[in-house]
Amino acid sequence: MSIAPPLAPEHTVMRAELLLGRDWFAVCDHTCLTPGRGVAAILPDGSQAALFTDRSGQVYAIDNRDPVTGAYVLSRGLTGSVNGRPFVASPLLKQRYDLATGRGLDDTTAVRAYPARVR
């Protein structure tokens, strides 16, 4: 049984990238992103980002750390939209964060948001 996930695609069509400082950091082939579902990425400085895409194909990146529990799990939350704004709900205690700004929708906690794009 093969369990090693074949992750590096040979033919890179388009990649999801996020802005670190002044440089765009390529995370993965954009086909690795499923609308409504996130992935986690490890960044060069060892921190973690969560990447998402929505139905329109727009990509978003925020910090992967759930500020309420400290666990690195935001990429595993369910996404949605309210008034046209995309959000993710933490899978642990369900607080929601705006994907574009990182702003918390349910309390005063917030997470960092990264500019993200596909190219």
Place this chain on the structure above:
Amino acid sequence: MTTVPKATAAAETPGPTIVLAGHGMVGQRFLEALAERGVTDRARVVVLGEEPRPAYDRVRLTSYFTGVTPDGLRLGESDFAQRHGIETRLGDPVTAVDREARTVTTRSGFTVAYDTLVLATGSYPFVPPVPGKDAEGVFVYRTIEDLLAIEAYAQRGPTSGAVIGGGLLGLEAAGALSGLGLDTHVVEFAPRLMPVQVDEGGGAALRRTVEGMGLHVHTGVGAKKIVADDAGAVTGLVLSDGSALDTGLVVFSAGIRPRDQLARDCGLEVGERGGIAVDEHCRTSDPAVYAIGECALAADGRVYGLVAPGYEMAATAADAVAEQASPARFTGADTSTKLKLLGVDVASFGDAHGTADGCLDVVWADSRAGVYKKLVVGVDGTLLGGVLVGDADAYGTLRPLTGSVPPVPPEQLVLPAGAGPTAAPGPSALPDDAVVCSCHNVTKGAIRSAVTGDGCTDVPAVKKCTKAGTGCGSCVKALTTLVGDELQASGVSTDSGLCGCFAHTRAELYEIVRVRRLASYARVLDEHGRPEARGGDGCETCKPVVASVIASLAPSIGADGYVLNGEQAALQDTNDHFLANLQRNGSYSVVPRIPGGEITPEKLIVIGEVARDFGLYTKITGGQRIDLFGAAVDQLPLIWSRLVDAGFESGHAYGKALRTVKSCVGRTWCRYGVQDSVRMAIDLELRYRGLRAPHKLKSAVSGCARECAEARGKDFGVIATASGWNLYVGGNGGAEPRHADLLTQDLSDAELIRIIDRFLMFYIRTADRLERTSAWLERIDGGLEHVRDVVVHDSLGICDELEQLMADHVAGYRDEWSATLDDPERLRRFVSFVNAPGTPDPSVRFVPERDQIKPDLNVLAGPVLPVRSLEGSTT
């Protein structure tokens, strides 16, 4: 098929080109569907139309003669194309398609390359080869241009006109000629008017009414020859029986034929009797070419001459072009029609001609009033179809009831108001999933939610937001009643909707998914969500609910029961997504199923070895099984491949699904036991494993009344008696404990299982989100008595259906974990980092405690991880 790049890239990479040939009703709907799916943002869309004007409402064509201007018939907002960047070329038909080069060329020589071509060329009126058919003053009745020409000619002096064809459109044309002041004849080859829609009785009633308006009806005769004067203008018509009519104007309305010439010329498959052959996605024999509307020969072998099926095809093709995860399929449509012909209501629906075996007719006729009503009823009382002439008021109520046993005897439904003991139920009595507007497929539920959810406060607002009533208009009456009802009710009622996306409850969504066979969350949201939520991304509340409903109905609605396939995967809570339970530090727990709590020493050893080899914390649960904690995402497949090899299956500890069926040791060993409780517990657990429900389901079986398995604390608990089993339902532990109530007693094995099948499916169908059976039993009208009536005495007549749903579930069950391991694609998600597969998550750490592990919460509590630098991290 074309790939459509995502929005962000559109600026730099030109998207694919979608070319639409034909800007008619269905073409326009297709463009709207593309825009709704965001395709117009990422693709170039080019429309090539033959007519000189943009799409208009052909269904309401005749209203031109009652004062509606051509502009007033226009479909869509006037800036629609501009707003969505759609390029349109009108008055310039496509003349050739080169499938090799993927280009189309128009009459003026304009050529455009396509990635996807959509043919929506409609039909042309069939003109039989009658001598003289090319004379001046002979017309067809299809376009605004046709009407303008008829009107202009009529003003030149003819005093009488004839329409060849007494079908739906022929009568409409006849009404128009009569309205233009011409003495009008209708010539129909069949023995009655509207032979396709109405039966003999209906035809007779129709004829009387039409004649009563001063029109001349000639049935059972055809047109033999058109007579013209020296200048070539029509002067008369000779019929097949030798008789002659003086007429200065002739309109052919002898049927329509699909416009499939382009397709024929470029070698696409067409039907024997015409129509461009398409599959269930409306794709032609060339996957880059689609055909929709009246030009298409649908997958069910029919060409549809009505607009509603065309609209469904438009949505189907748009789904396919937009590469939706679970695209709609067009497998056939209802051809019910309601028209106001010459001011006469005519409606036919369902099996109007009574072709089903053993069906009976219920007829009401009043020749004086020109009223004829017939219902076709099956042997078991099911309403199969009907014909209404002269008074079609009941159509709005009857059509949605088709296929079910009406709440009142059929006789009452056709009697004129006041004549029967009770009036026919109005639209208020319709179920929420009943389609009120068939042109736009709008359900009563959608109309209601437009009022409750979108704050629509009048009929025009509801029309705008749901499109209901904007097609043929025959539903406006029902619509008005419903909007009134709802406004009245919302004065006092509060929003019982599931969440910000849906105004429906979970039970209502269940019915919508079941009846409309919607296997895709996106469709449920886009078609039944609150208006402001449509086209959006939903939310964390409704996604798992819809996923669970789809999963519990999977086999019967043609969906995939495996919860991680396609779109379904994106809807699940993280626990279902990874088929494991998320713990506080981001690690997961693993619970293999141990049916009835019975386990062999070998299997116990395997669990021990796996726990040891992966360093997992091990605990015996309150549900008679073993939980292994502390697994990283990446380890889950490795752990499960060991467990699956040893014969374990998923325990669904992560799902809103059956958890455990606990057992006591029972008669086999226990001196008091009266039945084999272990065997029954195992049977039940294996039967209901994997069943998705509004909340988790727990069960237990005790071998005697001492109740060592605590069955009365369970959603369904079974206690052995000397002669069989007693079934208790609605028990709960947890925060608000409740003892289960006795539902029925002394059942045989088979009876027990049958009643539990029904009970569970009835609960799944009617419970709210996260409502355990205990709360559900307390809430529903009639409580335990009602549930007993339904599942034991079959008071609703739905038990067969409930049993069938369970049989489908049992037959379709597959272990989710072995299915996952078998598929490399599915395994791809089990990584900590998408850009560094194989790298473990440094934040998942453990410290020792009592010879096992526990999460190291210091790692999480600290401001940052040791491996991370401070800049550029969290806010």
